[in-house]
Amino acid sequence: GAVVSQHPSRVICKSGTSVKIECRSLDFQATTMFWYRQFPKQSLMLMATSNEGSKATYEQGVEKDKFLINHASLTLSTLTVTSAHPEDSSFYICSARDRAGQTQYFGPGTRLLVL
Amino acid sequence: ELKVEQNPLFLSMQEGKNYTIYCNYSTTSDRLYWYRQDPGKSLESLFVLLSNGAVKQEGRLMASLDTKARLSTLHITAAVHDLSATYFCAGGPTGTASKLTFGTGTRLQVTL
Numbered sequence: 688g689a690v691v692s693q694h695p696s697r698v699i700c701k702s703g704t705s706v707k708i709e710c711r712s713l714d715f716q717a718t719t720m721f722w723y724r725q726f727p728k729q730s731l732m733l734m735a736t737s738n739e740g741s742k743a744t745y746e747q748g749v750e751k752d753k754f755l756i757n758h759a760s761l762t763l764s765t766l767t768v769t770s771a772h773p774e775d776s777s778f779y780i781c782s783a784r785d786r787a788g789q790t791q792y793f794g795p796g797t798r799l800l801v802l
Numbered sequence: 803e804l805k806v807e808q809n810p811l812f813l814s815m816q817e818g819k820n821y822t823i824y825c826n827y828s829t830t831s832d833r834l835y836w837y838r839q840d841p842g843k844s845l846e847s848l849f850v851l852l853s854n855g856a857v858k859q860e861g862r863l864m865a866s867l868d869t870k871a872r873l874s875t876l877h878i879t880a881a882v883h884d885l886s887a888t889y890f891c892a893g894g895p896t897g898t899a900s901k902l903t904f905g906t907g908t909r910l911q912v913t914l
Contacts, residue, residue, distance in 0.1 A: 721901070730890065731845075731904045780844050791902060793837075793845040 689715045691783050693794035700771055701802055707767045708797045710781030716761040717783035721791065722754075725778040737764040771801040804829050806893050808905035816913055818880050823908045825874040825891035834874045835892045835902065836865050845890070848876075881912045 690713040700706050710720055718739045723731040735756050736744040743756035753775075755767040764783075768775055778798050782791040805828040815821050825834070833852050837845040849858045851867035851874060858865050862885065864877045874891055888909045892902040 728909075730907050733901065733903070736901060782845075790847060790850055791835075792847070796844040798842075 689713075689783070689785055689790075689792040691717075691781065691792045691794040693779075693781055693797050695797060696795060697798045697800075699800045699802065702772050703770055705767055705769045706771055706799060707765055708779055708781075708799075710764045710766070710783070710794050712762045712783040712792070715783070715785055717764075717785070718761060719784045720758060720764040721782045721784070722756060722764075722766050723780045723782070725780060725796075727778075731780065734766075768799065771799070773801045775799065776801045804831060804893050804903045806891060806903050806905040808889075808891055808908050810908060811906060812909045812911075814911045814913060815878075815881050817882055820880065821878050823876040823878075823889055823891075823910075825876070825905055827872050827874075827893045827903075829872075831869075831872075831893035833894045834867050835894075836863075836874070836876055837890045837892065839888045839890065839907075841888075848889075878910070881910075883912045883914060886910055886912045 692711045694709045698706055720737040722734045724734055725731045733746050734749045737756045737758040739758045739761050745751045753769055758764040778796050780796045781794045784791050807826050809824050835850055836848040838848055839845050849865040854869040856867045862879045867874045888907045890907045891905045894902055
């Protein structure tokens with residue numbers, strides 16, 4: 688099946704720094720990728736939809752200036768958490784939609800801890 | 803706006819028993835998904851249900867979809883410990899290009 692990777696898998700950073708998370712579709716082209724965040728013991732919340740070659744679409748309540756998304760190619764989307772604060776600590780998961788559009792394949796997730 | 807609710811939120815069951823997880827959604831959804839998540843891990847796709855009356859089975863898990871009732875079920879037959887995980891259903895609102903809304907999740911614990 689289709690494989691989606693994320694890097695890094697885990698990151699610890701100081702408050703005020705920026706962190707970039709990469710999401711790659713390894714064996715298929717993804718015109719659309721999605722970014723989710725998940726707090727402990729909670730469900731996944733969609734943050735934004737990342738479209739190759741165009742601006743991301745953010746969900747209500749998600750600050751676009753804080754969570755910068757770039758989808759520069761058909762296999763790579765990046766999420767940058769700018770000026771991270773402890774409340775940004777979470778599990779960030781990306782997914783990529785295959786061309787048929789019926790299935791989303793999820794990356795392994797990135798655990799972010801902001802001290 | 804699509805809302806997806808699951809129940810129960812937590813389920814403890816003995817090995818060998820059967821049980822059903824319910825997933826209700828509020829408005830029309832093009833499709834319904836079931837995912838499994840192990841602690842500290844990402845999501846594993848279990849089933850994609852695309853039409854009313856769809857039924858899919860894989861091992862001890864069987865998923866069904868009733869679009870008229872806006873209800874999907876995940877039935878567990880003769881549970882084994884390896885099925886312990888959190889199960890999420892997710893719906894895709896009509897015309898939103900694969901955007902998914904996730905349910906609250908059901909944490910399943912299968913005891914020996």
